[in-house]
Structures are given as structure tokens and as C-alpha cells.
Amino acid sequence: MKVTRIRCRYHLRIPAGKRPEAERALAVFERGCPMAQTLKGCVQIEHEWEILEE
Helix, strand or coil: CCEEEEEEEEEEEEECHHHHHHHHHHHHHHCCCHHHHHHCCCCCCEEEEEECCC
């Protein structure tokens, strides 16, 4: 068996009005994640998120 793809789905609850900040953080998350950097080029990583403002 060989892992070729990882799919991540995030469910976020954030304060109302903070969506732009949350989306900005998610857009650069992979660059700051040590595991993603280790797997980069070897494993396809897909990110998907659902943001709920409260």
C-alpha cells in the first residue's frame, strides 16, 4: 500500500466578521505546516473548509 493523496476537510467556527482573516490563514496554512512540507512533492494534499461565522 502506498499513500498518494491526503484529503483534509476543516470545519471552522469563527467570530462574525472574521471570514477574510480565516480565509487568509487557510490559504497559507500548508506553507507553515511541517507535515505538509515533508510530504510536498511525494503526496498530493487537498484542503477543503467550511466556515461558520457565529
